[in-house]
Amino acid sequence: MAWDFSTDPDFEADLGWVRRFVDDTILPLELAGEGLNQRQLDALWAPFKQQVKERGLWAAHLPPAHGGCGMGQLRLALLHEVLGRSVLAPEIFGCQAPDSGNTELLAAGANAEQARRWLEPLLAGHVRSTFALTEPHNSGSDPTGITTRCEREGEEWVINGHKWFASNASVSDFMIVMAVTDPEAPPHRRAAMLVVPCRHPGVVLVRDVGSMHHPLAGDALMDRIGGHTEVRFENCRVPLDHLIGAPGDGFVLAQKRLGGGRIHHAMRCIGQADRALEMMLERAVSRDTRDRPLAKQQLVQEMIAESSAELEMARLLVLRAAWRMDQQGDYSREARREIAMVKFVVPRTLLAIIDRAIQVHGALGYTTDMPLEEMYRVARALRIADGADEVHKQTVARELTRGMAAVAEPSEYVPARRRRAGELFGERVREIRATVS
Numbered sequence: 001m002a003w004d005f006s007t008d009p010d011f012e013a014d015l016g017w018v019r020r021f022v023d024d025t026i027l028p029l030e031l032a033g034e035g036l037n038q039r040q041l042d043a044l045w046a047p048f049k050q051q052v053k054e055r056g057l058w059a060a061h062l063p064p065a066h067g068g069c070g071m072g073q074l075r076l077a078l079l080h081e082v083l084g085r086s087v088l089a090p091e092i093f094g095c096q097a098p099d100s101g102n103t104e105l106l107a108a109g110a111n112a113e114q115a116r117r118w119l120e121p122l123l124a125g126h127v128r129s130t131f132a133l134t135e136p137h138n139s140g141s142d143p144t145g146i147t148t149r150c151e152r153e154g155e156e157w158v159i160n161g162h163k164w165f166a167s168n169a170s171v172s173d174f175m176i177v178m179a180v181t182d183p184e185a186p187p188h189r190r191a192a193m194l195v196v197p198c199r200h201p202g203v204v205l206v207r208d209v210g211s212m213h214h215p216l217a218g219d220a221l222m223d224r225i226g227g228h229t230e231v232r233f234e235n236c237r238v239p240l241d242h243l244i245g246a247p248g249d250g251f252v253l254a255q256k257r258l259g260g261g262r263i264h265h266a267m268r269c270i271g272q273a274d275r276a277l278e279m280m281l282e283r284a285v286s287r288d289t290r291d292r293p294l295a296k297q298q299l300v301q302e303m304i305a306e307s308s309a310e311l312e313m314a315r316l317l318v319l320r321a322a323w324r325m326d327q328q329g330d331y332s333r334e335a336r337r338e339i340a341m342v343k344f345v346v347p348r349t350l351l352a353i354i355d356r357a358i359q360v361h362g363a364l365g366y367t368t369d370m371p372l373e374e375m376y377r378v379a380r381a382l383r384i385a386d387g388a389d390e391v392h393k394q395t396v397a398r399e400l401t402r403g404m405a406a407v408a409e410p411s412e413y414v415p416a417r418r419r420r421a422g423e424l425f426g427e428r429v430r431e432i433r434a435t436v437s
Contacts, residue, residue, distance in 0.1 A: 011075060018082045026086045037223040038171045045092060049125060052093050059094040059123055066107040067123040073322035077267045084271025097261060098131040098167050102176055105257040109245040118195055130175035132166040132231060141391040143254050144187040150179035157194060159236040169229035170208055170221040172198045178254060181247040191250030195242045202236025205229055212377040262386045263321055263339050266346040270315050272375060273350045277307050280357040303356040314349040318342050340395040347382035
């Protein structure tokens with residue numbers, strides 16, 4: 001029986017380096033970049049990305065054959081837990097969304113020439129990418145319902161449709177667009193994935209949509225990563241070789257992309273929750289009320305204890321899902337169920353812990369003088385992004401009830417169990433009653 005919670009010494013040393021690098025360098029770097037545009041930020045971040053590459057930790061989510069570290073999901077979960085402490089850390093380590101998911105999609109579906117053209121420069125950090133799936137008038141949690149069309153005309157694909165939440169499109173080089181190639185095909189075989197340059201005839205970048213994270217107004221486009229762009233495709237033409245895989249492969253490729261992204265988000269949530277708990281603890285021992293530290297107040301102690309316990313439960317759930325992916329495959333039924341479980345449990349846990357941390361800080365926690373209010377606004381998106389909580393709950397319930405047979409009488413029905421006990425042990429009980437006083 002193997003049941004070991006230890007980490008091997010070499011990787012533990014890597015994690016220690018990452019923790020120091022995140023806390024001492026990347027967290028201060030977040031504030032140093034305020035007010036810079038993307039080209040300026042790229043110049044600021046470049047030497048720190050090089051340090052990560054020299055340490056051998058760049059693009060840890062991909063196998064070596066595709067230019068990554070190939071460390072597996074369990075180690076990746078431990079790494080992402082540390083990276084999650086900073087919103088900037090995934091960028092510095094080459095595993096930020098949406099680029100990380102797009103590299104996984106290209107690694108799974110691109111041919112050799114497509115990989116050379118788009119995957120390799122994306123992995124190297126020389127270009128940025130966007131994933132265009134969600135549509136304003138269709139459910140983003142159901143990719144089979146998209147209506148953006150892609151039709152072949154001669155040697156080109158012609159795309160018409162409307163997307164939004166195409167993250168970073170305002171500063172990206174290309175996007176991967178999911179579009180319907182055959183509306184008459186079965187639902188999971190209707191769509192395809194195509195690479196489309198972001199600045200291309202027929203591509204209209206309408207605006208970056210204002211959100212809780214970036215409460216923009218009007219039709220402005222952001223000049224740095226973080227925006228969620230609304231895009232229209234108006235007779236947008238791309239060559240046939242911009243199709244990834246075959247017509248009809250879109251849903252399969254989307255699942256390969258989104259499955260990893262879902263657990264990676266959950267991994268990073270653990271780091272964010274841990275940082276929020278640290279702030280809560282520091283405030284609790286530093287702030288007095290009624291001549292006693294907050295840490296001595298019973299209701300604050302309850303907040304601390306509940307937060308710590310919930311964080312540990314969520315962390316173990318994430319690590320087991322990662323282990324399951326390593327043992328049984330990223331796309332196995334067992335892994336899908338556990339990924340779905342962490343996808344709705346962990347963001348909810350993170351939000352609860354941040355909320356308590358804000359409460360312990362009082363008015364200060366509500367202000368922008370602390371990072372907690374931004375952490376809360378960013379985390380709230382994770383109950384919707386990559387599939388709403390309700391969809392993942394349905395997945396878990398569906399998988400758990402699969403194979404369960406309907407019965408006329410509950411298997412734990414006590415009168416029936418009592419009858420069965422009498423059949424099994426009745427004679428022995430009668431003997432004991434007769435002979436033992």
